[in-house]
Amino acid sequence: MSNQPPQSYSGQTFNQPVMINGAVMTNPQITIPRPPYLLERYDFDKLIKGESFFLTLANILLGAVIGLFINMLARLIGSKIDPTITFENWEIYAFLIALVLMTICYIIHHFVPNERRRIIKIVKEHFENS
Structure with missing residues (x-):
């Protein structure tokens, strides 16, 4: 082992292994300036799949509203071009009913x-307060 003075490695970017005191660090400690948010599996699942029933229904109705509007517009234009189309x-x-719903x-x-x-909200508060 060599008797080299300790070196400072802060603020540097490394593209290859670095020898520290003659050995490669295999499990270095990483620190961040604030406490981490420990995301539980339940919370993660709710964040990914937790949309409400009413939002899902509203999105389905949005598709129906768009479809009915296109159909209504096409029938209106068609009735102006061809009088047999009512x-x-x-x-x-x-x-209107689909739009209201x-x-x-x-x-x-x-x-x-x-x-x-x-x-x-809890996650946002954690990062705003830390």
């Missing part, structure tokens, strides 16, 4: 607490 009121009603689902999702948003 534009009926039920198409407007179906579009979608809006209600988004509002419910926004105001009803769910597990995913609760966990996200």
